[in-house]
Amino acid sequence: MESSVLLELQTELLAELASGNGLKGLTQRMSLFLQKPVLVTDPAYRILACYGSSLNIVEGMLISPCFEENNPQRCRFAIASEHIQTACIYDIYIQRKRQGSLIIPVENFSEDEELKQIGGQLALLCAVEFNKNNSLKTMQRHYQDAFIYDLLYSNIDSLADILLKAEIWGWDLNRPHRVAVFRLGSPDCNPEEKDLLVTLTAIIEDQVAQTEGKPIIMQKGEQIILVLPTDNRKQREQKAQIKTLKAVVDYKAEPLLGKKKLSVGAGRVYDNPTHFFRSYQEAKVALELEEMMDNPNNVAFFSDLGVARILFNHDQSELAEFYQETLGELAEYDLKHSNDLLTTLEKYIANRCELRATADALFLHPNTLRYRLKKVEEILDTDLENTETKLDIMVALKIKRLKKV
Incomplete structure (x- = not known):
């Protein structure tokens, strides 16, 4: 690609960044220039923005790229379990930490040479937008996590205050909820497992959003804590809800988990959000007992523990x-x-x-x-x-x- 053309592209993209149109505007401008689809994902390969694809790809979708052994900038991923798409992929870094990926689907890898010249530079421009977005997301996540923490540790006495704060985040706590705690096999996470927990959190969040609405979820140390609505389902259906979620997460994360075991402990259902802290404590007890008792299903319900929870x-x-x-x-x-x-x-x-x-x-x-x-x-x-x-x-x-x- 000629340097004048490359300079023109950079100028257009910088103008797009300055306009405030975000990742959507950036991917659109890239796609129109390259005449190819363009996807931008988060670290868990959840699509944040996409443009120009006739495939069944939408924002919020999780994809699982399979990389070529000798070329980490080439990958394949399945769409709706039917179509296998080849793509060139460029990681987006901020201060040496991977923030996401720029993915450009191609018909075949012969197009890779043309993209090599500009893929890294396009990813760098995406990093500028990521940096701005991350500051806002970090602040929002901080306030959300603070509220969830106060909820789970019974730091808010007023039911009216809880409902009002939850409404700000789009959560309806008038419904019955239970707390489920997900944890990898070891209570002490190494840096690799911390990255894996981020991905698992994104998978759980994505799955819950599809079935239950906006998820109430936070990562605390080695735990992924989920406050899950259950409505007036029968007890068997409530348990099936957790088991199904665990099975989906295991399936989607199988290539990443390897031999690692993901365990889940679930507390009882409570109607009043001032009592959700009890469900959280119960979920932690259930999780610990599950690991002690070598439960083959790796899912433990506090209500099923019987005499074990007394002992x-x-x-x-x-x-x-x-x-x-x-x-x-x-x-x-x-x-x-x-x-x-x-x-x-x-x-x-x-x-x-x-x-x-x-x-x-x-x-x-x-x-x-x-x-x-x-x-x-x-x-x-x-x-x-x-x-x-x-x-x-x-x-x-x-x-x-x-x-x-």
Whole structure:
């Protein structure tokens, strides 16, 4: 591209920036000059502005670019799970931190050479607009997060004040809500995981916006906190709402998550926003218990925790003492004789004390299982048919799973 033509383009784009038309005006001017579609995205590849595309691309849409192994400025992405679009991509940086991307869809990569000359310069001009927008967004996010924080920590006593402030941000807190807390596997995030949390927040925000309206969401340390409206759905539908959201996030973030696990804890539903802080505390307890108890679904509801939530907040030394009195001798016997009677008892309780089901689960003959259970009764000096005995054992095993001993 001739230097005079390039200078003309730069002049036009600088004039567009000065006019105050924002990213929309900038992408339009670029698209008309290049005679190609132009997209600008945020760091999570959510489209902030686009122009000139006959494809089904709209602002707010999330795309997942797949980069060429040897050329990070070439990518492909799917549109509506049908059309695979090739594109040249140029990252937008401010102070060495990636703020988003400039994406120019092309028919094929042979057009890449023509764009190489100007792609980086166009991204730099986008960075000027990003810098201005980021200041406004940061200020808005700061005030939103401050309100959500006060809401979740019960720092606002007046219901009228809460509803008025929520209305400013376009949130209707007259509806019933529950709090859900999302967290990656580790409570301590490295810089890479912090960037991933930003992307996950954008994915959650995008999905909730499609189904529930403007999301009430904030990132706090390693947590992504979502205050989710539930209306008057039945309990099963309320839980399905969270599970579906988690499944969608897992699916969309799968290439980024890799082996990392995203867990969710959900509090109970409350009608009054002055009580949302309770749902937040419950969600955190549910999340911690989910991670302790190795829940395969990685979604825990406080309302489903039953006796576990009581044990969780109980005195640890007292719980350890109860476990020792109930199952301590059996654990010591197993250790001394290299046996596994405690596991046999756990399986027996887990299978509702049904002999055949337990034998099948342990790959044992029923007579062998009977012998083992008789040995358990002898060691513990108890009767496994007694209802109170079964209850004590279930509680002791729950304490063991909660890692309180």
